[in-house]
Structure formats: C-alpha cells, structure tokens
Amino acid sequence: MILEIDNVELWFKDKRILHGIYLKAKKGEVTGILGSNGSGKSCLLKIIFGHLTPKYKLIRIDNKPITKAFYKTKLVAYLPQQHFFPKNLKIKKLFKFLKVDWQEFSSLFSGFSKYHNSKINKLSGGEQRVIETYLVLKGPHKIVLLDEPFSHLSPHYIECFINLINTIKSSKIIILTDHIYQHIINISDKLYLLENGYSREINDLEDLKFYKYVSENTIL
Numbered sequence: 345m346i347l348e349i350d351n352v353e354l355w356f357k358d359k360r361i362l363h364g365i366y367l368k369a370k371k372g373e374v375t376g377i378l379g380s381n382g383s384g385k386s387c388l389l390k391i392i393f394g395h396l397t398p399k400y401k402l403i404r405i406d407n408k409p410i411t412k413a414f415y416k417t418k419l420v421a422y423l424p425q426q427h428f429f430p431k432n433l434k435i436k437k438l439f440k441f442l443k444v445d446w447q448e449f450s451s452l453f454s455g456f457s458k459y460h461n462s463k464i465n466k467l468s469g470g471e472q473r474v475i476e477t478y479l480v481l482k483g484p485h486k487i488v489l490l491d492e493p494f495s496h497l498s499p500h501y502i503e504c505f506i507n508l509i510n511t512i513k514s515s516k517i518i519i520l521t522d523h524i525y526q527h528i529i530n531i532s533d534k535l536y537l538l539e540n541g542y543s544r545e546i547n548d549l550e551d552l553k554f555y556k557y558v559s560e561n562t563i564l
C-alpha cells in the first residue's frame with residue numbers, strides 16, 4: 345500500500361502556509377516529518393486526515409485518488425497534539441470498545457496495570473498520552489498519523505513506543521512528526537522537512553543544516 349499526498353495548498357486569510365508538498369509513504373516504512381515551529385506539520389496531518397480543508401490537495405492510495413474526507417474511509421487513525429478521549433471514560437471500556445488487548449498493553453507498559461479500572465482523567469497528561477498513542481497505533485487502521493507522540497513522554501516510554509512502531513510497521517503506513525528530532529531521524533525510513541511551505545525529502549542529514557532546521561555545529 346502506498347499513500348501519496350500531492351499538490352497541497354493551504355492558506356489562512358492572506359497567509360500561505362503550504363504550497364509545494366509531495367509526500368510518499370509506504371506500508372512497511374515509517375515516514376518522518378520534521379519542521380520548525382509553525383512550518384505546517386500539524387496542518388499537514390490534519391489535511392491528510394480530513395479535519396482541515398485546504399484550497400487544493402490530492403491524496404492517492406495505490407494511485408487511486410481519495411475524493412472524500414480521508415477519515416471517512418476508515419483507513420486512517422490520527423493522534424492529534426491535544427488529548428481527545430472523553431475524560432470520564434474508564435480505561436478498560438476504552439480498550440474494550442476499540443478491541444485492543446489490555447493484557448498485552450499492561451505487559452509492555454507495566455506501570456499501567458493499576459489503571460485498568462480508572463477513568464482517563466485520573467492519569468497524568470503524559471500517562472494519558474501513552475494510552476492514546478498506544479490505542480491509535482494498535483487499532484485496526486492501516487494508516488497511522490502521529491502528531492508529537494514523544495514530546496510529553498519519559499525516555500523509557502519513548503523506547504517502548506519505538507520498539508512497538510518497529511514491530512507493527514510491516515502491516516501499516518506510519519507517518520509521524522515530533523520536535524525530538526533525533527528519535528524521528530532514528531525511527532524513520534523516509535524523512536521529509538517542511539520548510540518555507542515546501543516538503544523537502546531528506547536523503548542526507550547535512551541538508552537539515554542547509555535548510556537551517558538545525559545549526560551548523562549540531563552533531564547529527
């Protein structure tokens with residue numbers, strides 16, 4: 345399965361945010377998107393998911409254009425930057441409803457076994473993020489979009505997710521963005537940088553210096 349995003353043009357009033365975008369993401373690969381603050385990473389993920397409508401966009405799956413909002417195809421799951429599960433819902437119900445195995449989760453994330461019967465709002469912000477990210481990754485969707493999955497997590501949980509992503513990527517298209525760029529670089533099979541409205545495919549990490557995403561003396 346190949347997902348292509350092409351010809352995106354996004355404006356907010358007279359401010360053009362995105363205009364030269366081409367992204368290709370394949371099943372079996374992790375596709376990373378880097379970019380400075382305000383470069384349009386979240387907007388691009390929202391456009392792909394179908395929550396934000398730009399002036400133009402073209403989304404193709406295996407060369408076939410998707411003409412309706414992508415989320416309506418039920419192919420795609422999206423982790424937004426903000427918490428999105430109802431606060432009063434019990435965690436065990438969430439796992440049951442989404443048909444995700446609690447035992448498998450609690451053996452990977454051992455500190456969470458005590459929360460099976462808790463409501464989501466009893467967890468810290470980072471703990472809620474662990475649950476959300478896990479459910480989005482382990483749900484039935486073939487395409488997963490992750491907006492800053494690592495930013496609020498402690499190193500051990502980041503490692504757990506990196507292992508999980510490497511395990512499940514053979515069956516999914518995974519597109520993710522984060523400011524913890526070393527993790528994105530390490531985990532990605534394909535890397536893009538959003539810069540000045542364009543997507544730049546990064547094949548040589550030194551290009552991240554050329555585009556001033558990192559400074560000249562950064563060790564990559």
Ligand SMILES: Nc1ncnc2c1ncn2[C@@H]1O[C@H](COP(=O)(O)OP(=O)(O)OP(=O)(O)O)[C@@H](O)[C@H]1O
Pocket residue numbers: 356361379380381382383384385386387388
């Ligand atoms: N609803 C909106 N109305 C007007 N401008 C917006 C809106 N949403 C986003 N923008 C602008 O679009 C640009 C890109 O925003 P976006 O959130 O996609 O950036 P980002 O790369 O995800 O940034 P960050 O890394 O800081 O989260 C920003 O300049 C932002 O101000």
